[in-house]
Amino acid sequence: MTQSFAAAIAAFAPRLPLGVALSGGADSSALLIACAERWPGQVSALHVHHGLQAAADDFERQCRALCARLGVPLAVRHVDARPAAGQSPEDAARQARYAAFSALAQASQARLAIQSIAIAQHADDQVETILLALSRGAGVAGLAAMPQHWQRGSLHWHRPLLRVAGAELRQWLRTRGETWIEDPTNSDERYTRNRIRARLLPALAQTFPHFRDTLARSAAHAAQASELLLELAQADLAQIxxxxxxxxxxxxxxxxxxxxxxxxxxxxxxxxxxxxxxxxxxxxxxxxxxxxxxxxxxxxxxxxxxxxxxxxxxxxxx
Structure with missing residues (x-):
């Protein structure tokens, strides 16, 4: 079932200190504010400057202003996220972003000792990922969509908001009088995710009001099946x-x-x-x-x- 934002934060139990991936948008701003209030002095913000659009400097300024007001340390990393030949711009930006978050966390180890990174992807993002996987004919690993928790080396990664609707995050910010910055590319329907968000999600909401819950259940079933297939593959490879x-x-x-x-x-x-x-x-x-x-x-x-x-x-x- 979908969660309220408050319930998701209450259930979130990362290893501290925590780094929050902060873009300056609504979702990551809400996550940072809530985490900073819950664990004062144990939270820092990580911002990646992609350099792909003129608004990138505005994102960084928004992040600096928010962190200064909250008294939260901010680490910024500039990256070259231009896609390679044949690579989609979204994939290039995603890979550059995750590499930068890892580098920021490692660079901050001595000062902040970051143990976990939280990313503000939410229930609507998960639905978009599932629909993209379906459109590409993905198997169960792709249909499992985004995991809520995983570990790379000593660093724990979390998506605590995967059961929270995006609209609820924005409403939470509005009731508190908080501001955020909108990414101009979010309305650009040349990107498949944006077309899904603008056209398919409203249609799903009309036809299947509980689509976030049902698709999340399907993704959980696919994740379990993917885990079983991995265990079988490991056993078979040991034999052959x-x-x-x-x-x-x-x-x-x-x-x-x-x-x-x-x-x-x-x-x-x-x-x-x-x-x-x-x-x-x-x-x-x-x-x-x-x-x-x-x-x-x-x-x-x-x-x-x-x-x-x-x-x-x-x-x-x-």
Whole structure:
């Protein structure tokens, strides 16, 4: 079920000290204010200056003014978030942002000893992520959408507002007389997320009033299924070996073979096959029954080849 903002903050139990990712917008401003009031002296703000639009300096000024008023330390990092060839602007900005938050937290360890970072993504953001995953034909890992908590190294990451509607955060700020800055790109419908927010969410609210709750339940089911598939893939990979033995792969069911191949490629070679590439690789494995039968296939950013009785993955594809 969706939560009130107050209930979400009351249930939030991060390791302290806490860093709050602050953009200057409504969602992150509400999260910072509430966390600073709950844990005075234990909260700092982390702001990433993307440099992608003229308003970026305004975002930083808004963050500095809010943190000065709250008496909260602010760390700012400027990044180059321009996309690489073939990369979406949203993905480039997201990767740069998370890398910058990690760097800010590490740089602040001696002074602030940050143990956790909180991000203000909320229930509407989660719905948008699920709908994007559906539009791309994602499997259960994609449909699981955004996790509420994860850990990288010693740093804990949290999304405490995933069950809070975005409108409630803005209303909470209004009742307190708080201000925030609007990102001009949020109304630009060239971005798929913005089209979902402007067109699909109102239609869902009319047709399925409780869509946030039902989609969140589906995402939770998908997350559980994804965890089970990972456990099965790890067990199967231990049995078939690393690199995988072709004969052992052929002994698996089609679904388990696909599952373990995806896991091997991702965990050992940091590449993800498309559905068509995976299907072709499985076809080649099924046909590979003689010594002279070769395998040489582009898979993701790599190349899978036959090496004797095993598969091998060449990480640099030319």
């Amino acid at each position: 070996g690393t690199p995988p033995r072709i004969a052992a792969l052929r002994a698996l069911s089609h679904a388990r073979q696909a599952n373990v191949l995806r896991h091997w490629l991702k965990s050992c070679h940091a590449t993800t096959p498309s559905a068509a590439q995976l299907a072709e690789l499985q076809r080649l494995i099924a046909a590979c029954r003689t010594r002279g039968h070769g395998i040489d296939l582009k898979v993701g950013a790599a190349r899978v080849v036959r090496a004797g009785a095993n598969l091998a993955c060449l990480d640099c594809y030319n």
